[in-house]
Amino acid sequence: MASGCKIGPSILNSDLANLGAECLRMLDSGADYLHLDTLLQKVPSRKKHKIIMKQASLMNSFFIRVKHFVPNITFGHPVVESLRKQLGQDPFFDMHMMVSRPEQWVKPMAVAGANQYTFHLEATENPGALIKDIRENGMKVGLAIKPGTTVEYLAPWANQIDMALVMTVEPGFGGQKFMEDMMPKVHWLRTQFPSLDIEVDGGVGPDTIHKCAEAGANMIVSGSAIMRSEDPRSVISLLRSVCSEAAQKRCLDR
Numbered sequence: 001m002a003s004g005c006k007i008g009p010s011i012l013n014s015d016l017a018n019l020g021a022e023c024l025r026m027l028d029s030g031a032d033y034l035h036l037d038t039l040l041q042k043v044p045s046r047k048k049h050k051i052i053m054k055q056a057s058l059m060n061s062f063f064i065r066v067k068h069f070v071p072n073i074t075f076g077h078p079v080v081e082s083l084r085k086q087l088g089q090d091p092f093f094d095m096h097m098m099v100s101r102p103e104q105w106v107k108p109m110a111v112a113g114a115n116q117y118t119f120h121l122e123a124t125e126n127p128g129a130l131i132k133d134i135r136e137n138g139m140k141v142g143l144a145i146k147p148g149t150t151v152e153y154l155a156p157w158a159n160q161i162d163m164a165l166v167m168t169v170e171p172g173f174g175g176q177k178f179m180e181d182m183m184p185k186v187h188w189l190r191t192q193f194p195s196l197d198i199e200v201d202g203g204v205g206p207d208t209i210h211k212c213a214e215a216g217a218n219m220i221v222s223g224s225a226i227m228r229s230e231d232p233r234s235v236i237s238l239l240r241s242v243c244s245e246a247a248q249k250r251c252l253d254r
């Protein structure tokens with residue numbers, strides 16, 4: 001079985017000038033883990049860009065088509081290191097690496113104290129080598145797909161990873177509208193890989209959790225719905241109970 005229902009607040013819409021305090025507020029409110037969004041604009045060299053473009057056409061535009069992975073920037077491993085020092089060893093850091101060339105940050109993030117390294121399938125040419133490197137650096141492996149990526153592309157790697165992340169918004173910003181049409185991907189993964197942790201991320205909150213839970217997600221990332229609530233504890237608790245009920249029902253139905 002997957003590792004139970006867990007709620008991970010996304011810090012993208014938090015007060016980033018007070019990130020440590022915001023993380024503590026989430027942990028004190030019952031968060032099971034922290035979903036730390038690392039976004040980076042990275043301009044590849046001209047040569048590298050040409051290679052990427054060539055691969056994009058060979059792979060039906062599957063690989064990165066633009067210079068930047070997302071049009072936004074947050075923080076890198078020095079901030080993760082500071083958070084680890086402030087929050088101690090217990091909190092689980094799920095690093096959502098919305099970056100081009102995710103290979104380059106594996107070691108720095110491991111040294112900084114990351115627990116899970118979640119990279120985008122669209123951002124790498126060699127997922128197998130990256131998975132191996134993440135494991136060798138002592139972290140769990142998360143593999144994410146953007147809304148435009150077909151879930152079957154992820155399937156070959158599913159038995160080698162700890163978690164699949166199905167994005168339910170275009171990566172880059174918090175506060176976007178949940179894409180319900182991503183739910184068939186979650187459902188397909190849950191059917192094919194019953195024991196895989198499946199995470200959803202983007203526009204998830206009290207109004208949309210039922211869809212995610214019924215489809216089979218068990219790791220729930222929620223940003224603005226939790227961060228901007230006056231009662232984050234209640235929101236986290238509601239998300240967890242909807243998710244747990246759906247998981248129990250799936251067990252009974254089997």
Ligand SMILES: O=C(CO)[C@@H](O)[C@H](O)COP(=O)(O)O
Nearest residue numbers: 010012171172175203223224
């Ligand atoms: O990775 C992302 C967006 O790129 C997410 O983690 C969002 O930050 C989630 O925020 P909400 O959509 O829940 O406000």
